[in-house]
Amino acid sequence: MSQIKINGREVPFEPGQTILEAAKAAGITIPTLCHLPQTQASGVCRVCVVEVAGSDRLLPSCETPAAEGMEVKTDSPRVREARKGILEMLLASGQHNCLVMDLPPEKWTSFQIETMSRPWHDQICPAHGDCRLQDLAVEYGVTVAAQEPPSGEFPLDDEHPMIVRDFSRCIQCGRCVAACNEVQVNRAIPAPWGPRKDQDPDQGWYPLVDYDNCTHCGECVQACPVGALFEKKAYGLAYANDVEKVRTTCPYCGVGCQLWLHVKDGKIVKVTGVENGSPNKGRLCVKGRFGYDFIFSDERLTTPLIKQADGSFAEASWDEALDLVANRFMEIKQKHGPDALAGVSCARSINEDSYQMQKLFRAVIGTNNIDHCART
């Protein structure tokens, strides 16, 4: 097997692997920002740069193939300095109203006042606590004190019922573009190259959405490493640090996607896909991602109900309702035999519920008259 040397250590690699992949396989972490798993590397952010012996320039490890005998340094002072510079620039390029924006007092106040006057900026950034840029800025001790904080206008798209695209925090990493075009293959976010009629060239490029192709899956939101794209329904409800994540299975179609429920104070505030989980590998559709709040509807049934002589329903206790059901079932069974009872189970509920229902019909009532919507 071929070998390269990373930080003085011999590391094997498969031909065709990049430095990043070889390092990862050997358990060596190289920070990345724009790279989205399951897609082609785009190499735009350059946070993953490394020093390669024999090259004057630092090279992006996500795009540079590993080669026999190559000597790589992933964490040298030069590399760290370069990363720090990139992160400073990214941070200062947008209205990132969180704690890493360590401007000196005089600039801080005016920056915050201007920022907070923008829509969706009245609170700390929704990505706070789960932001790749914030993490790296802390890790690399980035300071923006010397920078001019950004001012001026950024495009904002908050017309969508479920997704806000606030480009004042967009770092143009292209992850949403890759998520939409390569992962979901909806081709709803045009890439920055090619002729564009939909964008003002003077304003620079932003990943705007072509809603004719959008399926509202929110894959782009999940891919956004910062707080530029976020879920409207979740805004202001919780930060990453104060939610508990519970893994579960989507309640809709037969794909069975794995979800993280983000739970705070007994409420689901947001849903994301379980990266690397089977079968969906982090992907979700519009129903799986945004179809969770029905359980909090105030139209839920909350108590047993018994129909009255006039056709209306009256509230009842569990004992009253269950006694009535059991007695009527026994009566009918006695009078007409067990086959005069029939039941339809639920193809949406858990296995354990269906098991219990068929057991009730078979073992207690004594009939095989049990079915479900097996055919839809």
Added chain:
Amino acid sequence: MTNSFEDFPKAKMFFIIGSNTTEAHPVAATFLKQAVQDGAQMIVVDPRYSGIAEHAQMHVPIKVGSDVAFINGLMHVLISEELYDKDYVQSCTVGFDSLKEKVLEWPPERAAEVAGVPAETIVAVARKLASVKPAMLIYTLGITEHTCGVNNVLSCANLQMLLGNVGFECGGVNPLRGQNNVQGACDMGALPNVYPGYQKVIDEAARKKFEEAWGAELSPNNGLMMPAMMDGLVDGTVKAFYVFGENLANTEPDIRHVEHCLESAEFMVCNDIFPTETTRFADVILPATAWSEDDGTFTNSERRVSRVRKAVEAPGVSKPNWWVFKEIAKRMGHDWEANSGQEIWDNEISVLAPQMVGIKFERIENDGLQWPVPDLDHPGTPYLHKEGCFTCGLGNFTPVEWTPPAEVPDEEYPLVLSTGRRLYHYHTRTQTGRCAGLNDLLGEETADISLADAAKLGISDGERVKVSSRRGEVEVRARVTKQVQEGMVWMAFHFREGCANWLTNPVYDPVSQTAEYKACSVKVEKLA
């Protein structure tokens, strides 16, 4: 599914028939689209130019209900041009001669007439399909929801066995199951002829096993399937009806008929999370915990048993459904031990269903396992019939004859109505209709009609129209779209108003008792 979603990114050829994948199984569709983007071939056979068809190299818009004729035509080409897998047919299957005899009655020209596509297309599809091995066949309810649904399924199996594609990674016959746990409900024996794990109720040994496990005497006779239950309600042979979580009054064909059946019940009980059109008919409504309010498992299309977890408390005094059944059993003289989803699964299901023996909650903390899992060290089964070794010995060819839908267009009702699901909602919207934002994406039902029919009838996009069948009528907006072929109307059943099931035909496949949701005759009229 004989195979797994994991195969999708690796497969080289897909044959997709009767599956609206991008809307009904959106995440599965992402893997298909990605595979095509990376060079895989895809043939989509569907009366509609559906979302997934846009990604295929070939879309074959056969007529509604012509699947058997079309597939017989394909097999005619495969056999007469000797493109089929002779070794596989010889060593892994039986019944080839009778298949051949039937199929030879269906030269492409004859199949073409029924399917409404050129004979050359049938030849081209057959050749293309035979050119890549293995190929994955994927189908959904477009195949099963016909009076000839079982024959359609057999045709799919015949085709894949003829091509030697069953028993391999990236091959197989792969029905995508509609609802999240329809696979699981079948596995659990919520069917009138089998106990958990598909053990037959008419099999004495199986019955003994369950009688012992449950400490009760069990009925040796198959029970009623749902359509027969409904009829029984009307003729008085079924007196008590227990409906758990299904909104039959909207999902079953011919709503007026269904409501008449429900009305006839002497005593009806519903477990549900919301009042629905169906619970109106109940004598007792029991409030249940919903998804994310209880612990248990779902089983997806690829037979993967995954955990479902409790994350929040249920409102009011709602209780888990399993608890409700246990309490009723107790009041009828049976004390059941298991007292949680985990105890039910670990101590009963996985003990009684041979496929589940190796599945225990502690093994599926993260990713689920795909049954069969015969023991505690078994890693699960991503694909069935490995290398063409069928569970029942050899793969059985079953020749099938084409039959038209029960109702075909005539002068009075000249169009074919086919129904299905749309991306933004699920079934009767008891859930999705109560999620912020989803109603903004799709707020009402439409009747999707072709450009040609729209022009003929003088109907423009978005105009309100009346759609009627022999059973009922609805008023909805027309959606004029290139997705639908001439002579066809397409609707969903998500909205009570304008629900396609006011129109659909309550006729069933004689074996599976699946209703013919995909074909009935309607007319569309402009509203004055």
